[in-house]
Amino acid sequence: MRDAMLHGGVPRFNFSQQFLEHGYKELHIPPGFDGDFLMEKNALHIWARRAFMMIALPNFDGSFTCTLFLAHTGENSFEQLTDEKSLLEFFQTNFADAIPLMPTLAEDFFTNPIGNLGTIKCFPWNVGGKSLLLGDSAHAVVPFYGQGMNASFEDCRILNALIEQRGTDWEKVFDEYGALRKENTDAIAQMAEENFYEMRDAVADPIFVRKRELETKLEHAFPDYFSKYSMVTFREDLPYKVAKQKGNAQDKLLMEICAGIDNISEIDLNEVMEKVKTV
Incomplete structure (x- = not known):
């Protein structure tokens, strides 16, 4: 197709x-x-x-x-x-x-x-109201966020919701579906590729290691804190685009904090959490 x-x-x-x-x-x-x-x-x-x-x-x-x-x-x-x-x-x-x-x-x-290892992007995903691309046929991604299958399941969930809301005006449903999903599947495609380079390169960086340790402590101490990975994986209410934006802002802040210390024990978690709320 x-x-x-x-x-x-x-x-x-x-x-x-x-x-x-x-x-x-x-x-x-x-x-x-x-x-x-x-x-x-x-x-x-x-x-x-x-x-x-x-x-x-x-x-x-x-x-x-x-x-x-x-x-x-x-x-x-x-x-x-x-x-x-x-x-x-x-x-x-x-x-x-x-x-x-x-x-x-x-x-x-x-x-x-x-x-x-490849990424496929295309648009539009529909031919009027006659046919529609879903899943990997529309947005194949590299596997480094573990979200390829989940993104396809999300396609189905959102399409079903639109059908319930709009009925069988297929062209309208398909157009709205594409407009909703494209920016989010582009976001997970970018995050997946970025995570490959992070896994390959950054995990050997002492600053990054401290940042991951800090994220773990924040998630244990504050139930309302979610790392970018957790936002993508466990927050059904956050579209990929929003998780990417919020996660990148958090990552930048935590990397800056960890670049200025030698040990996570030097950090006041409450103070960090207050800063996180501002990004």
Whole structure:
């Protein structure tokens, strides 16, 4: 449907498909001999190396699914890892602590495909009242905010609400739906890509680490405080665009505060919270 809209079905149909220079490959950390997790299970594990990274997420069976994010070409890229020797040398240099946990590293690496990471944007999403794009067909995003599927569910929720309010005047419903959703799906697309660079680069920055610690303390101390991630993930009442605006303002403030200290214990949480309320 989108392809038909692009190639003459809809006048002035805007379409873009943009890939990151990085791709990804899934790897595996099995459970221990007793079935236990070999790392902390209640965590997202990130090996941040600035130009690339690996992450690991726990599974119910005690294993972890690891994802290696590398550039497709150039230095420290998939094209350089052509055999087991080059792979093990790369891991020994960059992820040495993970090697003992990954007995099938080489097999997984050379068996599993390299995936692409891309964002799709287009508009308008409808052909009058006859057809409508939903979900990834309208707004595919990279996976770094974990919101791709949820954004599609939101499409359905908002479309259903508009149908209940407007009835079956489909062109009116579809036009209003597109106007409501486009700015918000653009917002989550940008946040998802920004979070890739944050995970890859910023988590190794001491100021950023202090900022994350401060956010955690604020969320524990003040039930009405939400980090940008929490606003996006847990605040159904906040559209993505609003969460992005509020979250960016909070992030800027907290980074400025944490840049001027060496330890979170130096901070008065009540004073910080009062400042947060002003942004």
